[in-house]
Amino acid sequence: MxxxxxxxxxxxxxxxxxxxxxxxxxxxxxxxxxxxxxxxxxxxxxxxxxxxxxxxxxxxxxxxxxxxxxxxxxxxxxxxxxxxxxxxxxxxxxxxxxxxxxLIGPAVDAPxxxxxxxxxxxxxxxxxxxxxxxxxxxxxxxxxxxxxxxxxxAARPVVEAAADPVLARRLRELLDENVVDGLALDAAAALLHAHPAHLVRAFSRAYGIAPHQYLMSRRVGRARRLLLDGHAPGEVAALTGFYDQAHLTRHFGKLVGVPPGRYRAGVPNDRSAGLT
CATH class of the missing domain: 2.60.120.10 (Jelly Rolls)
Structure with a gap:
């Protein structure tokens, strides 16, 4: 059986x-x-x-x-x-x-x-x-x-926010100032006196990339320079604002095409090689 x-x-x-x-x-x-x-x-x-x-x-x-x-x-x-x-x-x-x-009533009617x-x-x-x-x-x-x-x-269509390049630039500047330490979306919205959704839409519309993608790109850029300077991946993760080395590896591989360890291994031991 x-x-x-x-x-x-x-x-x-x-x-x-x-x-x-x-x-x-x-x-x-x-x-x-x-x-x-x-x-x-x-x-x-x-x-x-x-x-x-x-x-x-x-x-x-x-x-x-x-x-x-x-x-x-x-x-x-x-x-x-x-x-x-x-x-x-x-x-x-x-x-x-x-x-x-x-909004509880409308949700009961159409969950x-x-x-x-x-x-x-x-x-x-x-x-x-x-x-x-x-x-x-x-x-x-x-x-x-x-x-x-x-x-x-509310039975209404989602209305795309109007372009707001000034707000987008101000958010970019905030992100640039906080690449390593990071900045929560709610905190950025409070500093810029904007609704979080409007903030995300304005930035994405202005730069063609979401704010979180921009922040990770900046961190990966810093990581590349530190790896080229000879720092180990685990140390680089801590110095560039990533949660841990696995977090760095995931984003680094996505943007660079290879993990940070392999990227660092490709750096010549003699940086003057090939120069005249």
């Missing part, structure tokens, strides 16, 4: 250093059902495999794989796998920083949002949240996600 497969329950949860994020929760479940319960935070959910069926405010719903599900705080809901194969999901729990309580761009951005947010040192990217992506969610719940 073949053994009966055991139910799978694989979870990971953590609290990142991102303003407005209460918890990040990744899970893979089979043969498990959530009873009716509530959260005191917004539940932003995507399902990567399988599907979930749930009841919210006494109405039945499902989670299409191309949709984003947003469950409001303080409203009872349950949840279970829609098939015997179970489901794999990624969740971010958000406080009122990004979504105020006056499943079919928006490919929003779905892609939520996936990118989770990728950033799993990588130490990517707070700027996570903050930027979450800011744009919050803006798009508010537009959906």
């Amino acid at each position: 073949a053994p009966v497969p055991r139910p799978r329950r694989e979870v990971s949860a953590w609290r990142p250093r991102i303003s407005g994020v209460v918890e990040v929760f990744h899970a893979r479940f089979t043969e498990y059902a959530y009873p009716m319960h509530v959260h005191d935070a917004w539940t932003l959910l995507i399902v990567d495999d399988g599907a979930v069926r749930y009841d919210l405010d006494r109405h039945a719903h499902g989670t299409p794989d191309d949709a984003v599900t947003l469950l409001p705080p303080h409203v009872p809901h349950n949840g279970a796998a829609a098939t015997s194969a179970g489901f794999r999901k990624r969740v971010v729990y958000l406080d009122a920083t990004h979504l105020p309580d006056d 499943d949002l079919r928006d490919p761009l929003l779905r892609r951005r939520v996936g990118q947010l989770h990728t950033a949240l799993t990588r130490p040192g990517e707070e700027w990217e996570a903050d930027s992506r979450l800011t744009l996600i919050g803006e798009r969610l508010r537009a959906h719940l």
Whole structure:
């Protein structure tokens, strides 16, 4: 007699250093059902495999794989796998920083949002949240996600911000002054008296690159010079603002094409070789 497969329950949860994020929760479940319960935070959910069926405010719903599900705080809901194969999901729990309580009613009426761009951005947010040192990217992506969610719940189109080259330049100058120490998006927005979403859009429109990408490019540029001066990769990571050597290696390889150790190994021992 073949053994009966055991139910799978694989979870990971953590609290990142991102303003407005209460918890990040990744899970893979089979043969498990959530009873009716509530959260005191917004539940932003995507399902990567399988599907979930749930009841919210006494109405039945499902989670299409191309949709984003947003469950409001303080409203009872349950949840279970829609098939015997179970489901794999990624969740971010958000406080009122990004979504105020006056949007709870619209979220109850339409919790499943079919928006490919929003779905892609939520996936990118989770990728950033799993990588130490990517707070700027996570903050930027979450800011744009919050803006798009508010537009959906208010039943209005997302309006692209007008060009603001002066604001973009001022943010660039701030980033240049804080390449190593870094600067949180909320702090930059407060210093420049601008909404974080407008700040990200203005910079991206002016320079064709997101602020977090610009900051990492500047750090990699510094890392290249230090490696050429003979510093070891671990030392370079600390001197250029990266979280650790793995963080440096990931961005260095993406922008230079080789890891920092191999880049450093290609430096001639005699820097005067070939000169006349």
